[in-house]
Amino acid sequence: MDSALIPKGVKRCPLPIFILGIVIIGIVLLWGVYAMILCWLKGLNQTNMNDYYGFALWIWADLAIIALGGGAFFTGLLRYIFGLDELKNIINYAVLIGFICYSSALLILAIDVGQPLRSWFIFWHANVHSMLTEVAFCLSCYFSVLAIEYIPLVLENRQIDKIPFFHHLGHNMHKVMAVFAATGAFLSCFHQGSLGGVAGVLYGRPFAYREGLLVWPWTFFLFTWSAAACGPCFTILITKITEFITGKKLVKDNVIDLLAKISGWMLGSYIIAKIIDTIYWATVTAPSLGFNLMDFYKDNSFYGIWILIVEIAVCGILPAVILLVPKFRQNKLLLYTAIILASIGVCLNRWVMVLQVMAAPVMSFDTWALYIPSWQEIATTILPVAYGIILIMISFRYLPIFPQEKELNSIE
Amino acid sequence: MKKEHNHMKNKKFGMCIDLDKCTGCGSCMVACMSENNVPFREDETDKRKSITWITVYKITNNRPFPDTEVCYMPRPCMHCEGHDGHSPCVSVCPATATDYDMATGIVSQIYTRCFGCRYCMGACPYHARYFNWWDPVWPAEMEKYLSPDVSPRMRGVVEKCNFCYSRYQRALDKAYCEGRSDIEEDEYQTACTQGCPAGAITFGDLNNKSHAVYKLKKSPNAFRLLERLGTNPKVYYLSSKEWVRKAGDNYIKGENPKNIKKSHH
Amino acid sequence: MLPFSFEWVWDAGHIVFMGGLWYSLSILGMGMTYCVIKTIIDINSNDQTENDHH
Structure with missing residues (x-):
């Protein structure tokens, strides 16, 4: 029925099945929209946040999806600036995933603020010394870059x-894409970094506070680095999930292998930097403020030292090794393990840098504060996932996202 | 802001709270709530959602009976100066909705500017900042008791102690009408100071040698909360008990508080 | 954001930060403007060549 819209030379599932899929995901989406409207109309009392947890699930979700969406800027940088031409076969999908991640982050931020109608104050009355201002500016600018790359x-x-104007416009935009990609990479480096800076500058919170270079704490650089390392892993992961669901091979192995290898180098170097940062923080920064490393991991029922071990060893060193050794990363099962672990690792890092910062007591007589999100918070966090799936479904069906699809899946 | 006040010496309003005198009665909290139109709800069981610009903490020496000792510690906003007014909360606010006033040393909150991102709350190690999770609603008959000088806050913004800034403005207005350029120590006192039945709270200009706080802050029993972090707070505590003074900061095992260098201003 | 808002100060922080912002926005704006203008020119020249053939 919609065959006129489907790219030439590829096969898509029958329309009713597609619509059924959209409806099922749409129900989840509506649930999230309902929770979102509740939050907007009734206020943030709909959440389980409190005065100890000003930042909670939503901010974590923001940081995590932006890190995972980092595949877009890094793949773009490699493709357009460093000229790794093979990556043109996955860049479209990386851009789409990035677009979804960033639009979701902006949506969640719009729910998260107490006075959404005043959100423009962050631009108009900008405090240039605040990391959050830098986040807001770079995030919205980079979102426009992603939109420009997606158009x-x-x-x-x-x-x-078929419309001549759009045909030529698309062609012309392709020609200057390197300029947009370079601007995007510049903006991304800063907003990924400033998201790290959000926690790193909190000198009143010894768990988060890091020294650094000029106005940027070390977390600034670590966040950019980890997003560049783990973002492409998430792009590969979503590509593999898409291949599994559609039952087709969409990207050639050499492309995945190249991206996985680069990710491995990034992740390996990142995890070394992260270990050095952790050692310096645990032995110099925190003790100078009166804290031992273990003070941050005791006297509560959740945040044990396991979280640091899982983040660095299981979700850092292990996937880095797998991705760096050709024999390992060419083994499908190991590759999947590595990309899943790396994606979990970056999410865990963001969790720790938001939630544990809020949870850990600072005053000597204060206590740990744990929190469980309300259903409204969970629903609004799942909302972007549902939205993302729907946008991927529509884009995959009607747009030529994977240049190699025709070649890999010939129709008789 | 700095330039405007160059002709007169900058003030640095601050507080000294004598913990040996504090009985933990909570009068300061009540006085503060009524002075500053702090909203409350019918059900205030979840203290982490209650707005209390000044909160009385109960701390103990963690020793078993009969050596157990208890101390009550009122905690208003510390009006941190940080390094050159770089307080933990002011520097992080993305919309310039909170400001460190160099002329008074007061950290203000501009309610109509705040859009409720709550970054400042995350930045404050004292939990001195509160979010309006609900619309402020007072029982009808109570609205007549609201202070006319203090604007109530709307849902979705952060608020906090401002050292009863409205009282400072009133005192300045009065002085101006009487042809004076400055105010006396007793003309500007916070509600909690006046509400304390034990006289545990002393308020004044920390820069002014004739003010009581100037002498009190130099007491060997004086300490501030979390000085090691470099927040440079303007609320001093006095306690004759060593364990209380030690509870003001964190120390790693074997560290002697006396050997720790802290910045004094 | 603009020098008209009252908290604006002409200091290094504002110049670097806002400079970066306006620089990026200009590139994006100019890039898109270029694409649109080039497209309009392309279409017109295509029409021209088509007309020439007739």
């Missing part, structure tokens, strides 16, 4: 492409 893909739809 040519939409214009490639068979029917849209």
Whole structure:
């Protein structure tokens, strides 16, 4: 029925099945929208946040999806600036995933603020010394970059492409894409970094506080680095999930292998930097403020030292080794393990840098504060996932996202 | 802001709270709530959602009976100066909704500017900042008791102790009308200071040698909360008990508080 | 954001930060403007060549 919209030379599932899929995910989406409207109309009392937990699940979700969406800027940087041409076969999908991640982050932020109608104050009355200002500026600018990178893909739809204006526009945008990608990489480095800075500058919170270079704490650099390392892993992960669901091979192994190898180098170097940072913080910074490392991991029922071990060893060193050794990363099972662990690792790091910062007591007579999100918070966090799946479904069906699909899946 | 006040010496309002005198009665909290139109709800069981600009903490020496000792510690906003006014909360606010006033040393909160991101709450190690999770609603008959000088806050913004800034403004207005350029120590006192039945709280200009706080802050029993972090607070505590003074900061095992260098201002 | 808001100060922080912002926005804006103008020119020149053929 919608065959005129489907790219030439590829096969898609029958329309009713597609619509059924959209409806099922749509129900989850509506649940999230309902929770979102509750939060907007009734206020943040709908959440389980409190005065100890000003930052909670939502901020974590923001930081995590932005790190995972980092695949877009890093793959773009490699493809357009460093000229790794093979990556053109996955860049479209990386851009789409990035677009979803960033639009989701902006949506969650719009729910998270107490006075959403005043959100523009962050731009208009900007305090240039605040890391959050830097986040807001770079995030929204980079979101426009992603939109600019996504538009040519939409214009490639068979029917849209027939219109001369859109055909030429898409073509012209492709030609100057390197300029946009470079701007995007510049913006990304800063907002990924400033998200790290959000926690790192809190000198009243010894668990988060880090020294650094000029105005940037070490977490600034670590966040950019980890996003560049783990973002591509998430791109590979979503590609593999898409291949599994559609039952088709969409990207050639050499492309995945190249991206996995680069991720491995990034992750390996990141984890070394992270270990050095952790050692310096645990032995110099924290003790100078009156804290032992173990003070941050005791007297509560959740945040034990296990979380540090899982983050660094299980979700850092292990996937880095797998991705760095050709024999390991060419083994499918090991590759999947590595990309899943790396994605979990970066999420865990963001969790620790938001939630544990809030949970750990600072005053000597204060106590740990643990929190369990309300259903409204969970629903609004799942909302972007549902939205992402729907956008991927629509984009995959109607846009030529994977240049190698035709070649890998010939239709008789 | 700095330039405007160059002609007169900057003030640095601060507080000294004598913990030996504090009985933990909570009058300071009540006085503060009524002075500053602090909203409350019918059910205030969840203390982490209650707004109390000044909170009385109960701390103990963690020793078993009969050596157990208890101390009550009122905690207003510390009005941290940090390094050159770089307080933990002021520097992080993305919308410039909170400000360190160099002329008074008071950390202000601009309610109509705040858009409720709560970054400042995360930055404050004292939990002195509160979010309006609900719309402020007072029982109808209570609205007449609201202070006309203090604007009530709306849902979704952060608020905190401002050292009863409205009282400072009133005192300045009065002085101006009487042709004076400055105010006396007793003309500007916070509600908690006046509400304390034990006289445990002393308020004044920490820069002014004639003010009581100037002498009190130099007492050997004086300490501030979390000085090691470099927050440079303007609320001093006095206690004759060593364990109380030690509870003001964190120390790693074997560390002697006396050997720790802290910045004094 | 603009020098008209009252908290604006002409200091290094504002110049570097806002400089970076306006620089990025200009590139994006100019890039998109270029693409749109180039597209309009392309379409017109295509029409021209088509007309020439007739």
